[in-house]
Amino acid sequence: MTSLIQNIAVDCADPYRLATFWSHVLGRPIHPDNEPGDEEVGVMLDDAQELLFISVPEPKTVKNRLHLCLRPHQLREQEVAELLRSGATMVDDRRNEDGTGWAVLADPEGNEFCVLRSAAERGR
Amino acid sequence: MTSLIQNIAVDCADPYRLATFWSHVLGRPIHPDNEPGDEEVGVMLDDAQELLFISVPEPKTVKNRLHLCLRPHQLREQEVAELLRSGATMVDDRRNEDGTGWAVLADPEGNEFCVLRSAAERGR
Numbered sequence: 001m002t003s004l005i006q007n008i009a010v011d012c013a014d015p016y017r018l019a020t021f022w023s024h025v026l027g028r029p030i031h032p033d034n035e036p037g038d039e040e041v042g043v044m045l046d047d048a049q050e051l052l053f054i055s056v057p058e059p060k061t062v063k064n065r066l067h068l069c070l071r072p073h074q075l076r077e078q079e080v081a082e083l084l085r086s087g088a089t090m091v092d093d094r095r096n097e098d099g100t101g102w103a104v105l106a107d108p109e110g111n112e113f114c115v116l117r118s119a120a121e122r123g124r
Numbered sequence: 125m126t127s128l129i130q131n132i133a134v135d136c137a138d139p140y141r142l143a144t145f146w147s148h149v150l151g152r153p154i155h156p157d158n159e160p161g162d163e164e165v166g167v168m169l170d171d172a173q174e175l176l177f178i179s180v181p182e183p184k185t186v187k188n189r190l191h192l193c194l195r196p197h198q199l200r201e202q203e204v205a206e207l208l209r210s211g212a213t214m215v216d217d218r219r220n221e222d223g224t225g226w227a228v229l230a231d232p233e234g235n236e237f238c239v240l241r242s243a244a245e246r247g248r
Contacts, residue, residue: 001149002196003150003203005192005194007193009192009193062185066135066189068133070129070130072126073128079125082125114133
């Protein structure tokens, strides 16, 4: 008994809008068959796996029990700044003065995610 | 601006117990540095990515807004039966008589996940 993780599915109000944000964050394309108004819109993480945004009627009510932790390619500070300019909001700034820590941001529908240090910063 | 998904993080009551369940489901090892009682326990999805279980004080209250969709290696019916014997529960059976559809199960802490058809079944 074993399975692959095929999709990471995210309930949301506007799948194409949220997929567009995450496509930008991850540098990965929206599935070519998807278009605005679709009930399900996938961001292709690789050939097999999608971050799949699904339209649901109910709004977000509490902190998500699952969240993504991101490892930026560039410095964490630059990534956080660009994310905030791209429609993310700061939820909980846990960055420390010594460079450790992380930032908790939220996407345009309020889904929390963490921004860790880049691999270069972590290796110092 | 781009980031990798480093971790899929899951808030829970008992990280090692839940990681043990998911290690079994995914056929992937628990991080060798982790042990029962740890506040954070990772299931190593590959060399870079972890399904990371994090201890939190608050219980689950509503349907998770993020969930994993699994693609079993064996037939969907066999996988669902083994998952139910391994501590999962059936939440919403959306399997159809023609073989399409999926099953929504929950892990031992109530986190919903979907079991899709295997690749072989999907290709028919």
